[in-house]
Amino acid sequence: MKSKGNFKLILVFALLLLACGCMFGANSLQHGGGTVSIADGVLHTEAGDLSYKLYRPKTATEADKAPAVLLLHGYQNDHETCAAYAMELSRRGYVVLALDEYGHGSSKAGLFNRGYVNHKVTVNYGNDSEEHGTYTKIGGAGRYKLMMNFSNLSFFDDHYSKDEDGNAITDSSCGGIDAYKYLSELPYVDNTKMGLSGHSMGTWSSWSVAAAYSGTPIEPAATVLQCGELFRNNVYDPSIHFNNVLLLQAKYDEFSYFRDYARIVSDDLLKTPLRYEFLGTTAENAAWNTTYGNFGDGTARRMELLYTNHRLTTHNAQGLAAALDWFDQAVNRTSPLPYTDQTAMTKEWLTLAAMLLVLMAMFPLMSYLLEKDMFAYIVQPLPDKANVKSRKAWWRGALITILIAGFSFPFMTQLGHGLLPLPENIFRMTVGNGFLSWYGFLILVMVITNIIGSIQRKKKGLPKDTRDNGLGSQNVTAHIDWRLFGKSLLLAICMTGMVYLVNWLFSIIFDLDLRFIWPFFRPFTGIRALQFLIYIPVFALFYIMNNSKIFASFRTNSTYAEGPAGFLGDWLKNFFLMAGGVLIITLIEYIPFFMNISPGADLLFGSTFGGPFMSLLILFVPQILCFSLIGTICYRKTHNVYTGALVIAILACWIVTGGSSFL
Numbered sequence: 001m002k003s004k005g006n007f008k009l010i011l012v013f014a015l016l017l018l019a020c021g022c023m024f025g026a027n028s029l030q031h032g033g034g035t036v037s038i039a040d041g042v043l044h045t046e047a048g049d050l051s052y053k054l055y056r057p058k059t060a061t062e063a064d065k066a067p068a069v070l071l072l073h074g075y076q077n078d079h080e081t082c083a084a085y086a087m088e089l090s091r092r093g094y095v096v097l098a099l100d101e102y103g104h105g106s107s108k109a110g111l112f113n114r115g116y117v118n119h120k121v122t123v124n125y126g127n128d129s130e131e132h133g134t135y136t137k138i139g140g141a142g143r144y145k146l147m148m149n150f151s152n153l154s155f156f157d158d159h160y161s162k163d164e165d166g167n168a169i170t171d172s173s174c175g176g177i178d179a180y181k182y183l184s185e186l187p188y189v190d191n192t193k194m195g196l197s198g199h200s201m202g203t204w205s206s207w208s209v210a211a212a213y214s215g216t217p218i219e220p221a222a223t224v225l226q227c228g229e230l231f232r233n234n235v236y237d238p239s240i241h242f243n244n245v246l247l248l249q250a251k252y253d254e255f256s257y258f259r260d261y262a263r264i265v266s267d268d269l270l271k272t273p274l275r276y277e278f279l280g281t282t283a284e285n286a287a288w289n290t291t292y293g294n295f296g297d298g299t300a301r302r303m304e305l306l307y308t309n310h311r312l313t314t315h316n317a318q319g320l321a322a323a324l325d326w327f328d329q330a331v332n333r334t335s336p337l338p339y340t341d342q343t344a345m346t347k348e349w350l351t352l353a354a355m356l357l358v359l360m361a362m363f364p365l366m367s368y369l370l371e372k373d374m375f376a377y378i379v380q381p382l383p384d385k386a387n388v389k390s391r392k393a394w395w396r397g398a399l400i401t402i403l404i405a406g407f408s409f410p411f412m413t414q415l416g417h418g419l420l421p422l423p424e425n426i427f428r429m430t431v432g433n434g435f436l437s438w439y440g441f442l443i444l445v446m447v448i449t450n451i452i453g454s455i456q457r458k459k460k461g462l463p464k465d466t467r468d469n470g471l472g473s474q475n476v477t478a479h480i481d482w483r484l485f486g487k488s489l490l491l492a493i494c495m496t497g498m499v500y501l502v503n504w505l506f507s508i509i510f511d512l513d514l515r516f517i518w519p520f521f522r523p524f525t526g527i528r529a530l531q532f533l534i535y536i537p538v539f540a541l542f543y544i545m546n547n548s549k550i551f552a553s554f555r556t557n558s559t560y561a562e563g564p565a566g567f568l569g570d571w572l573k574n575f576f577l578m579a580g581g582v583l584i585i586t587l588i589e590y591i592p593f594f595m596n597i598s599p600g601a602d603l604l605f606g607s608t609f610g611g612p613f614m615s616l617l618i619l620f621v622p623q624i625l626c627f628s629l630i631g632t633i634c635y636r637k638t639h640n641v642y643t644g645a646l647v648i649a650i651l652a653c654w655i656v657t658g659g660s661s662f663l
Contacts, residue, residue: 008368012361016502019357026350027510029343030083032057032091038511043099043175043182048109050175051100053079053511055090060188067193067331068095070180070209072173074200074227074314075150075612076431076660078105078519080512084315084344085197088324091343092335097183101174101205103430103661106525110428110663115170116145117152117163124260124274125151125160126232143430143663144418151257153204155211156235173208174201180209184218193331195222197323199314200255203228207242214240221298222330224248224323226313227258230278243298246326247278248319249288252309252593254615256607263598265305279303295329302326310615315517317342348517355514355521358502359626362495362647363633369491370637378487380639381474383467388555397554398577404445406581410601412438413613428662429531434613435656436535439542446545470552470641471544481640488642495643496650518619519659521651532657539653540646547645550577551635559636570636575628579621586617627652 031038036057043050060066069089071082079098086096103111119137121128128135138148145167152160153172161169171177176196184191198206203225213219222244230247250258251265259265260274269275270286279292279301293299304322306313313319321339328335369375389397416437417430427433450469457464466472466479473481503514504523514521524532551574558569588600589610597603601610627648634644 005368005371008364011364012368012498015357015361015364019354019361019502020506022350022354022357023506023510023512026347026354026512029347029350030087030512032087035059036087036090040511043178045109045175045178047102047113047171047175049107050102050109050179051079051106052179053086053098055086055094055096055098056188057090057093057095059093060095062187065188065190066093066095067195067327067333068097068183068186068189068191069195069197069327070176070183071096071098072101072176072196072198072202072205072209073098073104074198074202076104076519076616077199078522078659080105080515081199081314081518082197083347084320084342085323087344087347088320088342089327092324092328092337093333094327095183095186095189097179099175099179101176101202102171103174103663105519105522107175108525108527109175111146111174111430111661112142112663113170114146114172114174115154115168116142116149117161117167117169118145118165119160119163120148120152121160122261124229124231124257125153125156126235127274140419141421141424143424143433146663147418147430150201151204151229151231153208153211153236155208155237155240157237160235171208173205173212176205176209177212180213180218180220191218192221193333194218194220195224195327195330196220197224197226198228199226200258200310202226210242211236211240214242219243222246222295222300222327224326226319226323227253227255227310229257230260230274232274232277241298244293244295244300244326244330245278246301246323247303248313248316248322249303249305250310250313251305251307252590254310254589254593254599254601255611256602258310261607263602264593264596266596270303275303295332300326300329309618311518311618315345315348317345320344351512351514352516354506355516358499358514359630361502362499362630365498366491366495366634366637366643369494375487375491377473378484378491378638378640378643380467380484382560382639383465383555385557385560387465387468388557388559394554394556398580401549401577402580402584404581405442406584408441409438409582409585410605410609410613412441414609414611416440417612424663426534428527429535429657429660430663431612431616431660432531432535432656436538439538443538443542443545446549450545467640468552469548470635470639471548473640484640485642488638488640489646491643492646492650495647496654499651500654520655522658524658527662528657531662532653535657536649536653539649539656543645543649543652544641546578547631547635547641547648550574551631551641551644567632567636571629571632574632575625578628578631579624582617582621582624585614586621589614589617623652623655 039054073081079100082098086098089096100107102109102113123134154169196206210220224246226248271283276283276286288305291302306316306319308316324339413434417434420437465477471480593599601614631644
């Protein structure tokens with residue numbers, strides 16, 4: 001028994017050692033194989049402290065100043081989402097500052113510092129009209145007004161950027177203006193050769209920074225917009241100009257304002273005045289992947305069409321190569337490396353491998369701890385097969401479950417995102433409020449169905465046995481076994497605590513966290529740790545009830561089958577139940593989009609229910625895949641739902657509160 005326990009601990013450390021090797025490799029790549037130094041810092045601003053990551057090529061000195069680029073990430077991201085651009089630019093001799101904007105990453109200034117007004121437009125700015133109802137007044141929660149004004153910029157005319165209630169778009173650069181100034185003053189930066197690039201929300205920040213420094217000695221030589229919105233030049237002071245702008249256009253952009261509110265991105269988009277005027281040409285001559293104007297006078301313009309979606313634009317190789325070439329032309333330099341020589345995605349695959357290895361290490365740790373007297377009570381016998389559902393009953397319940405979950409997802413998440421009546425000084429996580437709304441709705445549905453089930457059992461004279469829904473034990477069958485819950489909670493904390501500790505060490509040693517492109521597991525700041533404690537009760541309640549239904553109440557014969565075949569059958573069933581609804585919505589969203597008709601959510605539900613949460617599906621489905629695996633392993637090991645549900649709840653809440661935006 002002791003040798004088996006030792007083997008499990010050895011396996012834990014072996015997995016963590018492999019993860020460490022992956023992070024070492026990723027760290028070497030982000031340092032350009034030793035040619036780039038990296039430092040984290042804090043920028044003190046009137047809005048609050050902003051964190052950043054600075055990449056400095058070792059060739060950049062006071063005697064030999066280097067060109068520089070400021071990188072601004074998108075909504076729900078952080079500076080590390082800009083890593084591909086930061087790595088490839090710094091490898092080629094650029095000093096790069098990647099900023100955590102307001103309400104993101106480790107910055108302390110909240111998103112409300114951007115400002116908002118009580119009106120919005122439903123077309124591109126400059127194409128709006130009060131007469132046609134495309135310029136309208138709005139009410140509701142402050143965060144709703146904030147989100148409706150993401151494309152409203154602080155350098156726009158007062159008609160847009162201020163309202164009669166005294167509100168204003170105060171800094172649509174989200175701290176970028178201060179960061180650009182700081183970058184320009186570094187002694188090893190040639191501030192006559194600077195540029196900007198932003199993705200999504202960061203493109204509006206980029207426009208704002210470029211406008212703020214237009215006509216100054218340090219004005220940006222080039223701006224690269226990764227999924228950016230265009231606007232007419234009648235919405236801002238005509239003295240403002242923008243030098244050498246490259247727009248990277250995602251063919252399958254889920255956000256309607258980044259495709260000019262058209263259903264799809266097609267060649268017809270080039271024929272609109274907004275687009276061909278941006279290029280400085282005519283409708284007949286407008287084309288993708290073609291440069292117009294010239295870099296010498298700042299009139300160079302280009303729209304690069306990328307066959308990708310919104311979120312993947314940040315690491316698209318074609319877009320990255322176009323951007324590298326664009327910056328070089330703008331500052332009149334030649335890259336020492338081919339633009340196709342890119343290492344950024346290798347770094348992402350390595351951090352993904354490290355993340356999966358660390359998560360895998362939870363399971364031998366769990367097995368080791370379950371053998372200890374402290375946790376042995378958690379392992380309970382499986383309830384007998386008497387209440388296993390028939391095939392017909394299982395499918396009926398499964399289809400109802402996934403349809404309710406799927407079709408409530410776009411509505412409850414998006415409405416909760418902006419309009420759920422929550423105190424905004426307490427519930428500060430924007431995407432978190434969307435999931436809070438959806439989870440709350442599903443909790444209500446599960447409570448109702450559980451009550452109906454209890455009534456039906458009582459009518460049939462069947463005894464109550466909480467083991468059938470994974471909440472009881474062989475000692476406690478009439479109600480929840482709180483001893484079992486408490487020990488399971490402690491075990492879940494040990495498992496996820498190990499993940500957090502390892503991630504924290506990696507962030508210190510390698511300046512990287514466990515992720516794949518987007519923020520997954522970031523070390524908490526004080527603000528985010530407090531938000532985790534606020535949101536975790538709802539996450540825990542949801543996953544306990546959800547796992548109770550999926551892993552215990554929906555038991556099948558595969559639950560009782562030993563070996564790989566039994567496990568695989570059980571896991572596939574559980575994944576279908578957990579992810580089926582979201583997979584349906586994913587197909588509804590993307591099948592018509594890839595058929596060049598429209599995003600499905602825009603087509604069926606309206607553009608209000610497209611955008612953020614539909615684009616999150618690319619992240620959410622793989623998460624559910626992992627969650628279903630975690631839940632299956634834990635249930636088959638312990639025969640109750642607590643450990644798996646609490647581990648999943650902690651990880652899910654960590655992802656939302658550790659990495660997404662706050663007000």
